[in-house]
Amino acid sequence: MRRAIKGDNSRIVTEELKYKPQNSTNNRKIAEILWKEQKGFCAYTDEYISRTDARDIEHFNPTLKGTDDDHYSNWFLVKHQWNLEKKNWIEFQPVLHPTADKLEDRIVYWEGDYFVKTEADTEAVNLLKLLKLDDPELAEKRKKYIRRRKEDIAIRENDPLTYFINLISDNECEVSYPRAIKEEFGVDILQILD
Template sequence: MRRIEKKSDSLIVQENLSYREGNGKQIAKLLRAEQNSICAYTEEYLGRADKADVEHFNPTLKNTDQDGYQNWFLVKAQWNTEKGHTARWLKYQPILHPTSEDLQERIVYSNGQYILSNEDDIEAKNLRSYLKLDDEQLDKARIYYIQRLKDDLALSGLTGQEFIDWRLASPVYKSTIYYIRAVEEELNVKVNFDLLEHT
């Protein structure tokens, strides 16, 4: 998982959309665009056939006046289900927020896994457990994906940045770039989603 950056000019905020007032589908559509069809938690690609949910990070805020854009993330439905509801939320307090500026310093990516930079960091530990960022199957999927990407890069004759830019700019390959934090850290590149605007 990487730190999730919320947009100051989000249409969700500009249009004052409310989940409670039945704007869920529009919110999901706009979050999908903002997140470049990437699940906020697993960083897997959200294809047309993937069921995705507007996830309320703090479930106790759902359907209250305090619920809003900073609490909403588009995620794979299975991850939303496994995350659970209020009882599980209360079990993992205090917790680091997915938008926290220092998230990537406190939860470090290393060889396909997310580890704590400080084992005594309860907020970071709770976030990792709450969102199942230490899920073994997801770790393996990420490791295998990065290996395939490295194999393709080796065959391409391109630099890492050229290879990622080319894939992102290609209508054929743009959906093959996900696990963004792993890609950036393993290949020492920047995943520039602005390239998608030109395809």
């Protein structure tokens, strides 16, 4: 997971869009904007959300859903499965918000896994557990992806930047885990996608 960036210039804010339960037309517009803002990546798993993936507008604080206090900073586009697997909100309070300035300092990436920098950081520990960021299957999938990219780069004798530029131009759906790519290869996928 990487820190989510939410801006006041979002179309969701400027057009004053509101999430409306049971209104798929309205909510589809919000989902499309979130997908573009997130560069096509799931806010929690950092996997690319393709056209065929089930996706949800996730209300980070589910107690706000359907209330006047529910707003743009509470909404993230995620793969449906990870929305289903999100743990009990109340049990994991206080929790670090995905937009927190120091999120990537507090939840660190190391060789395919996410860890809290310090166990005393209750908010970070709770976010890790709430979103199942330490899920072994997800971590193994991320590790395999990184290993394949390293092997491909070695076989093609490319530098990482050239490799990922080519991969994106061939099929952007092949790119996932932007934070892992940045940590492992020093390549900022999000800048390439701008």
